[in-house]
Amino acid sequence: MSPNEVTTRSVRELVAADMADRAAEWLATLTVEQRVQAQFASPMAPDAEAERLRWFYTPTDHGGLALRDQTAHQQSLAMQLVASGLSRAGYATVATVMGLENVLDQVEGWHVRWGRQRGRDPSLYWLRLFGRPGDPVWAWRFGGHHISLNYLIVGGRIVSTTPCFIGADPASTALLGAALRPLGGPEEAARQLARSLDSDRYQVALFHKSAVSDIVSGNRPTITHGDTMMHMQDLWRGRFTDPALRDLVDDIDRRAEEGSGYTEADHAATAIYIPPTGLSARDLDPDQRGILRNLIDLYSGRAPSALADAHTAHYAADDVLDHVHFGWAGSLQAGEPHYYRIQGPELLIEYDNTQRNANHAHSVWRNPRSDFGLDSLAEHRRLAH
Template sequence: MSLAAEMANAADSWLRSLTADQRAAAAYPGPGAGDRERTTWYYTPTDHGGLTLNEQRPGQQQLAMRLLAAGLSLEGYALAAIVMSLENVQDRLESWTRDWGRERGRDPGAYYFRVFGSPGDATWGWRCGGHHISVNYTIVDGRVASCTPCFIGALPAELSLLAGETLRPLGDLEVIARELARDLDQRGQAVVLHRSAISDIVSGNRARVLDGDEMIHMQDLWRGSFTDERLSSLLDQIDAVGEEGSGYGSGDHRVLAITSRPKGVPGSALTPDGQARLLALVEAYLRRFPGEIAGPWLASYRTGSGVADLHFAYAGEPSADRGPVYYRLQDERLLVEYDNTQTNANHAHSVVRDLTADFGMDALAEHRRTYHAAGQQ
């Protein structure tokens, strides 16, 4: 069974399990009519749009999680499940005080599922979103046209466990990058864009990444705007702390802006050891997707010119083993961003974007052209 068919079966089973009222929240017009909502995504603890796990019976929750699992590898699904469960841990670390304007602020049940269009139609899609998770899929003519944006974060990014163990949900994504940045900096290669790490990913929750995009501030990463003065003030404080920690002003943000011509050092300029590290990084990100997606994408980095055109750029102190850090990987198609700066550098974000296919926009446009041409014949 193809991945698109597996997703269609999972989405259909979930939708069929819902009541009429639940379906009203879960189902949305398909690509085209529903694009404004479909391409509106978040990674903050805000309303992501759809039906939450809290609003579902256990059996329905299982079917929703089955849909999420269809869009991730086993490792990626395990990571998403851990991220959801960390809401309980963060609740305790914050002494149960954060509410974000709802009954419970740190809520493992506040993950929203929504299907766009009818599963199995020529064009349809689905989304799972909540704090630190946003998985977005677009299916066109029976194939997966887009698996991005795909955001997975972790709060805390590192947590002490019993018997001297440590939980790091995002694994060595930070360690490998620090090692690579340190080596390049010592060699005098211009990998460091700024000696202070920026306070968030730069692409933010944009529907499409464009040349010159700068970091979106915290207040703009929420659905709607806060009317509660206390909550608005809290967001201002969090944003200010992040900015003070990075020391960034408007000029600094321009330095870190995303450009169509990738910044940093290309893989072609790396030593064999550096190229191996760069390949390890890109593999770690792409392996969050099912094999049908990850396999061909990774093959493009293992054959031919390999990682030669993949650029690595860094912000932070490259000699430091800990502390605030930001980096990106970018080539003509792939954009990866990682930051760990907030909450005393124990709050990590990671995102995978496909600069050629986010939300399947190009595939949808081609489908419409083909459809209209066929209708005119």
């Protein structure tokens, strides 16, 4: 094992230990009734694993104990656990997105309900543990509208931090004398890369002249060859029984599809393929490769800084970056609908800003080989038997 590998291992152990301490402290404050919602069985249990792989970014029940059902002290401890899984900048972004629910409520005229008393509720974010903190295998997740954080710890080491979803609605909103854009950095960096391409290379990178209306991977637990965009109706925990809510979801999906103008053939053009489509990093000049590396860092930088540094070092290697592809769909003009994807063997990044007149952004960071730590969990099961 090289010195770098030793350092990375020790960092993963330190992060996992911090998570375990904060999770245990939160858990110790819960009542018996709260624990029923907060704590699920170990990821080693098949039933628990099926639930752990269900993740969402819509305003649906994400599963777990909601912040609104916790005391102020419990909420503080819950957010301390959330912060342990993020860099300082990542935590600030997540906290901002949660607060945007108040702004979105006003944007929508305070009347959208989604089958609950308040449809846009910054206290409706759920925390759930799988197993007990410090067990040989345990996991936790935190999510609500436009947030989904998922972690797996095996043998006292954090082995997975993906899928990691962060969205923003509105994507840009006015402050006094400034603008608030939680995902502005990743949007502008990708646009800079796309604009830097000459005509020939831009055509290779271009998936479609129009932007697909959502991230293509959706909330699938795993990525497979040929995946096309999931429709709104499939992004919830079950189907609505209320006809008015079913009609609302259908209408949102219909308007999104009409806005993109996509047919089945268009969705096939923007599908996820393995090996990836788009422009290979091999065909970028040194400055463009630097932009691409910076763009990847803006996603892996969501993780605790020591883990993020390891990701940066990984993609600093030219032979690793060479296997990454970049693709774009839609307009290059700021304020107009667009979508981009960065894909490699261990990397899938997607970003769209298309809905609500290109003022509603989604972004996700994934690892097709190791989302939810499924590879590490399979190896643990093999060694345990």
